Amino acid sequence: xxxxxxxxxxxxxxxxxxxxxxxxxxxxxxxxxxxxxxxxxxxxxxxxxxxxxxxxxxxxxxxxxxxxxxxxxxxxxxxxxxxxxxxxxxxxxxxxxxxxxxxxxxxxxxxxxxxxxxxxxxxxxxxxxxxxxxxxxxxxxxxxxxxxxxxx
Amino acid sequence: xxxxxxxxxxxxxxxxxxxxxxxxxxxxxxxxxxxxxxxxxxxxxxxxxxxxxxxxxxxxxxxxxxxxxxxxxxxxxxxxxxxxxxxxxxxxxxxxxxxxxxxxxxxxxxxxxxxxxxxxxxxxxxxxxxxxxxxxxxxxxxxxxxxxxxxxxxxxxxxxxxxxxxxxxxxxxxxxxxxxxxxxxxxxxxxxxxxxxxxxxxxxxxxxxxxxxxxxxxxxxxxxxxxxxxxxxxxxxxxxxxxxxxxxxxxxxxxxxxxxxxxxxxxxxxxxxxxxxxxxxxxxxxxxxxxxxxxxxxxxxxxxxxxxxxxxxxxxxxxxxxxxxxxxxxxxxxxxxxxxxxxxxxxxxxxxxxxxxxxxxxxxxxxxxxxxxxxxxxxxxxxxxxxxxxxxxxxxxxxxxxxxxxxxxxxxxxxxxxxxxxxxxxxxxxxxxxxxxxxxxx
Numbered sequence: 164x165x166x167x168x169x170x171x172x173x174x175x176x177x178x179x180x181x182x183x184x185x186x187x188x189x190x191x192x193x194x195x196x197x198x199x200x201x202x203x204x205x206x207x208x209x210x211x212x213x214x215x216x217x218x219x220x221x222x223x224x225x226x227x228x229x230x231x232x233x234x235x236x237x238x239x240x241x242x243x244x245x246x247x248x249x250x251x252x253x254x255x256x257x258x259x260x261x262x263x264x265x266x267x268x269x270x271x272x273x274x275x276x277x278x279x280x281x282x283x284x285x286x287x288x289x290x291x292x293x294x295x296x297x298x299x300x301x302x303x304x305x306x307x308x309x310x311x312x313x314x315x
Numbered sequence: 316x317x318x319x320x321x322x323x324x325x326x327x328x329x330x331x332x333x334x335x336x337x338x339x340x341x342x343x344x345x346x347x348x349x350x351x352x353x354x355x356x357x358x359x360x361x362x363x364x365x366x367x368x369x370x371x372x373x374x375x376x377x378x379x380x381x382x383x384x385x386x387x388x389x390x391x392x393x394x395x396x397x398x399x400x401x402x403x404x405x406x407x408x409x410x411x412x413x414x415x416x417x418x419x420x421x422x423x424x425x426x427x428x429x430x431x432x433x434x435x436x437x438x439x440x441x442x443x444x445x446x447x448x449x450x451x452x453x454x455x456x457x458x459x460x461x462x463x464x465x466x467x468x469x470x471x472x473x474x475x476x477x478x479x480x481x482x483x484x485x486x487x488x489x490x491x492x493x494x495x496x497x498x499x500x501x502x503x504x505x506x507x508x509x510x511x512x513x514x515x516x517x518x519x520x521x522x523x524x525x526x527x528x529x530x531x532x533x534x535x536x537x538x539x540x541x542x543x544x545x546x547x548x549x550x551x552x553x554x555x556x557x558x559x560x561x562x563x564x565x566x567x568x569x570x571x572x573x574x575x576x577x578x579x580x581x582x583x584x585x586x587x588x589x590x591x592x593x594x595x596x597x598x599x600x601x602x603x604x605x606x607x608x609x610x611x612x613x614x615x616x617x618x619x620x621x622x623x624x625x626x627x628x629x630x631x632x633x634x635x636x637x638x639x640x641x642x643x644x645x646x647x648x649x650x651x652x653x654x655x656x657x658x659x660x661x662x663x664x665x666x667x668x669x670x671x672x673x674x675x676x677x678x679x680x681x682x683x684x685x686x687x688x689x690x691x692x693x694x695x696x697x698x699x700x701x702x703x704x705x706x707x708x709x710x711x712x713x714x715x716x717x718x719x720x721x722x723x724x725x726x727x728x729x730x731x732x733x734x735x736x737x738x739x740x741x742x743x744x745x746x747x748x749x750x751x752x753x754x755x756x757x
Binding site (some may be wrong): 168170172173176177179181183192193242249252 | 362
């Protein structure tokens with residue numbers, strides 16, 4: 164009986180932990196989840212809830228890279244990719260700009276004809292959403308991929 | 316509820332466990348809060364964090380903290396540890412399944428040739444945990460010797476936890492805020508420090524308090540009584556029915572210790588006697604133990620004792636085979652105290668030749684208000700006592716008519732415990748009045 168009791172309590176504990184995780188996920192995704200103050204200066208590793216990004220007039224490489232970083236977060240590229248230690252490290256992009264030129268990088272971002280067949284259906288569906296990006300935003304993303312350290 | 320009553324409450328300690336798993340998650344929610352990436356994705360990540368916290372807690376559960384284990388009996392803690400491991404592994408599988416489905420990389424997430432070191436650490440941790448579960452739940456079926464299993468179990472579990480922590484550190488969106496990283500590092504340090512406590516500090520304390528074998532007596536039924544006397548210290552106080560971990564012919568640091576019930580009553584000189592049956596890898600060597608050998612004892616542990624129920628109206632004991640050991644401790648102590656409350660002992664064995672402490676039980680029955688009912692599976696031809704197993708009919712035939720306030724202690728093979736508990740439950744004996752001790756911890 165005690166062994167049965169211990170088993171049931173263990174299973175109940177596992178279920179409670181599952182509920183805790185669900186509550187956690189619900190809280191993090193609640194509409195009213197607002198960030199605290201901005202990240203400390205220079206700390207690009209902080210993952211904050213960012214306010215809506217207003218279009219900015221991009222005049223320099225640094226500005227483009229900054230814009231690219233913001234877009235990298237806003238478009239949730241971090242769900243699958245990491246860059247300069249930021250995001251999901253399962254598919255790092257730190258050497259992507261070494262292997263591809265600007266056109267190649269754009270092709271991968273939007274799953275162009277040369278890469279379409281190499282992607283899963285789910286990935287393809289996700290990347291097709293980026294085909295609506297403006298040329299300025301696309302340039303910003305590419306710049307960030309080339310110079311992630313500028314995007315801090 | 317008074318402070319000490321609260322501490323003794325099993326529910327208090329269960330709440331403490333849940334809180335210790337919830338706190339690491341709560342830390343992640345402190346501002347600045349992480350941005351949501353969709354319920355399913357965050358649910359998967361939260362499960363991963365929570366399961367890692369559960370893995371860390373597994374080390375605390377088996378650290379044998381007496382205060383925390385006293386309300387339950389440490390045997391149940393080990394059972395809890397076993398089933399929690401199954402639940403933690405199930406949660407990790409859910410984590411993997413959701414990330415595979417939700418992530419754009421699909422099965423590539425499991426490919427060790429891709430991804431970072433942190434991802435590979437997670438993959439390896441999963442494999443190590445699977446190996447731990449299989450080797451632990453199937454130890455006897457796989458014929459893995461207990462000491463060898465225990466040695467590798469500790470190493471593998473430590474490796475799995477460290478790999479899981481590496482995986483979190485490298486892939487955790489929620490740990491990108493420095494103070495949250497430090498908090499988790501502090502928690503990890505706490506979990507790992509319990510390993511140091513179990514593997515270094517406690518063996519060191521045990522080694523400083525040696526015991527010496529003063530008597531080895533062959534008992535009936537391939538059993539032995541081993542008597543130990545403390546060397547250079549006073550021994551320890553224990554309650555009749557408790558048990559201790561005993562190390563023979565090895566250093567306490569080797570962790571080749573085995574749990575045995577103390578069969579003697581508490582004595583002024585601190586002597587302990589253990590009744591040990593030749594059943595497993597280690598116990599088959601007990602007969603070769605010599606007087607004068609050094610032993611080490613870590614104890615006492617267990618909640619299986621009449622001393623927890625000073626107001627009981629009487630006691631019923633049900634023993635099977637070597638399960639008589641803790642009950643002998645209780646009967647001997649009760650005899651020394653001049654117990655007057657009614658006592659009944661049901662003692663099941665296959666053969667009369669296997670019955671341990673036959674003569675002493677008869678003497679105790681003369682000295683105490685004790686009724687001894689032997690139940691033999693294969694009795695001799697002239698046997699007039701009970702036959703077969705300790706069944707409901709046997710219990711009914713010999714139990715007092717009025718059982719109000721009686722406490723029941725059951726010790727023996729798991730099927731016997733389950734059967735007797737079921738029969739007594741049908742007779743109105745509530746779970747709170749039935750107490751058992753599980754011998755097979757792994």
